[in-house]
Amino acid sequence: MPLPVLKIHALKDLAVALLRAAIEAANADGAEPSPFKGLYIPRHRFETLPPKKWPVLIVHAKSTGGEGISDQVPRVAADGSLHFHALLGSGRDEAIDLDRRAAELAAAICDTLLEDTRFLEEFAYLSRLNIEIEDGRTGSEGHEYDVVMFLIEMDLALGHIEFTPRDPADARPLAAIEMETSLAPIVGDPDGGQHVIRQTFSPEPSE
Structure with missing residues (x-):
């Protein structure tokens, strides 16, 4: 089994692929209304994201390692965390319920991943799920926007890593x-x- 820092990055790539597929389906002709419609996932988390690209979603892999479990063979509990950062915004003259839209999108992300067996098979269990939603304002070039940001934290238990001694x-x-x-x-x-x-x-x- 790879180290947590490698395993959680592989899980991030899988999560992004599954979410991109959901976004593509939501934007197809004749598709049912979906929180994923119009959502943009940048190529990397340092990409410039002007208002015309909102709403946006960035997926970030974090690895925390785990406690050592040592007997005759060194073992380490492998734990990692996926962070989903989203930003939704609208002009001051637009009548959009950003709070509701953010809550629907956060729920859709969790449902898409945690109900997909391809994702679930890659870790042992979900140890914690946390969703935080905040609002704010931003502006540029004389335009003022109301924005809502949310963070989803998925803490995943990835199993155990066993360091097998080499045969002399x-x-x-x-x-x-x-x-x-x-x-x-x-x-x-x-x-x-x-x-x-x-x-x-x-x-x-x-x-």
Whole structure:
């Protein structure tokens, strides 16, 4: 099993692919009304997102690792978190219920992912789900917008990572280990020089 930081990024890519498919279906001709209609997922989370691209959704993978479970074989509990950041906005003269729209979109994201077996099969269980919605205002070029932002946090238990010790038989044969240590001059030593200790260890048991 890959380390949590790699596993959670693979899960992020899967979540984005599933959400993009839902957005494409919502924008198809004759599709039923959907919170995904018009939603934009940028190519990366640092892309510039002007109002004409709203509403937007950014998916961010975070990895927290996990507690060590050590017996004879080192094991680590693998945990990770997916963050879904969305921004919806409208001009001051538009009659849009942004709070309701944000709540519907947040619910649609959770339903799409947590009801899809392709997503569920990639982790052990959902340890926490948290949704926070905030509102604010922003403006540019003389235009003022009301905005609503929400954050969905999905904390996922990914199982356990086991670090299996390598079989020494598979390793490169080791004939001997040579060690050399230098000692500083010993006070009172008439030679006044450094002393070198050399020792060789053999991995083979002595007869």
